[in-house]
Amino acid sequence: MNEALQTIIAEGAANILAFSGLGAGIAMIAGFGPGIGEGIAASRACEGVSRQPEAKGDITSTMLLGQAVSETTGIYSLVIAIILIFANPLVGAYASFLTENVLGK
Amino acid sequence: MTDNNLEVMTSFELFGKKVEVVTDPNKQADFKNDVVFENFLGTGFNVTETIFNTWIIMSIIILFCIATRILMKHFKEIPTGFQNVIETIVEIFQNFTKTTMGEHNLGFAGFYFTIFVFILLCNLSGLFALRSPTADYATTFALAIIIFFMIEGFNIAKNGLGNFIKGLFEPLWFLMPMNVVGEIATPISLSFRLFGNLLAGTIIMSLFYSMPYWFTKIGVPAIFHFYFDLFSGCLQTYIFCMLSMTFVSNVIPVPEEKVEE
Numbered sequence: 001m002n003e004a005l006q007t008i009i010a011e012g013a014a015n016i017l018a019f020s021g022l023g024a025g026i027a028m029i030a031g032f033g034p035g036i037g038e039g040i041a042a043s044r045a046c047e048g049v050s051r052q053p054e055a056k057g058d059i060t061s062t063m064l065l066g067q068a069v070s071e072t073t074g075i076y077s078l079v080i081a082i083i084l085i086f087a088n089p090l091v092g093a094y095a096s097f098l099t100e101n102v103l104g105k
Numbered sequence: 106m107t108d109n110n111l112e113v114m115t116s117f118e119l120f121g122k123k124v125e126v127v128t129d130p131n132k133q134a135d136f137k138n139d140v141v142f143e144n145f146l147g148t149g150f151n152v153t154e155t156i157f158n159t160w161i162i163m164s165i166i167i168l169f170c171i172a173t174r175i176l177m178k179h180f181k182e183i184p185t186g187f188q189n190v191i192e193t194i195v196e197i198f199q200n201f202t203k204t205t206m207g208e209h210n211l212g213f214a215g216f217y218f219t220i221f222v223f224i225l226l227c228n229l230s231g232l233f234a235l236r237s238p239t240a241d242y243a244t245t246f247a248l249a250i251i252i253f254f255m256i257e258g259f260n261i262a263k264n265g266l267g268n269f270i271k272g273l274f275e276p277l278w279f280l281m282p283m284n285v286v287g288e289i290a291t292p293i294s295l296s297f298r299l300f301g302n303l304l305a306g307t308i309i310m311s312l313f314y315s316m317p318y319w320f321t322k323i324g325v326p327a328i329f330h331f332y333f334d335l336f337s338g339c340l341q342t343y344i345f346c347m348l349s350m351t352f353v354s355n356v357i358p359v360p361e362e363k364v365e366e
Binding site for chain 1: 297305
């Protein structure tokens, strides 16, 4: 194994790790949508409570339910970001690709 | 740095050589699902923190149930003390079931109360320096799979197999794949919601605890524990029960005589 090739391979692995970190950061942009949506739901619930204080319990539980459902997209992006950072599957794929294609020749 | 301080993060084979990525565990946030007993009782089965903490929570619930069962023999017509507490809890949960699922589904109260107490204790276990079992996808997926089979099972049992299959082709026949995906997405979104919230809390708190300054460990973690364990934990428990109740009660038709009244 010559040293130049080893450096190139190490650089490839480093690139994969770096872009995985970037990808995790970009995935978390999805936090935008649920944040705005839940804020709108909460503001409407506030209006509802101020108009009809006796329906506070129903409004709160409906709001929480809707917010929980709309939060799902944010949670998906969070899970993807966590996988990319802490359980990265791409480095292993890169290593197996190298052993199959470069070492085989 | 000596070799015994290092921990292998990932390892893979490259050109016949084993490459190991190592880290110093003393400088790293510790939120991993560590193995407590390796090769438990010679079964070749590794008991992780999740399983061990679930056992602790299970034993708490079982002991409480046995104590309640024994004390129930001395319960009187006019409640006092311990009986008051038990009756209040049961009544609150029956009212919750009634408002969410309707009067005819009151029988589900016991099942959902079990799920509620289990998830609540799992989420609150972060307060006692245990890793939350719900921060492991296995636990939340198991819970969600129960709900999934309850939804489909009650749908078939109450509406009949024909109506169940017909329901997949509604409103138009070519929307069938969408309906199937929607059915499968239900348990996934249920489990990911609980798992993601709890895991995010666990990671953020362990990152905070791993800061090297001593003054960050005074007072400030209490706020994090209040938000992530108490507030978020209780809210996610409530939402999991509420959503699964809604999903199950959606497929159960309202009895006719109730409508006519």
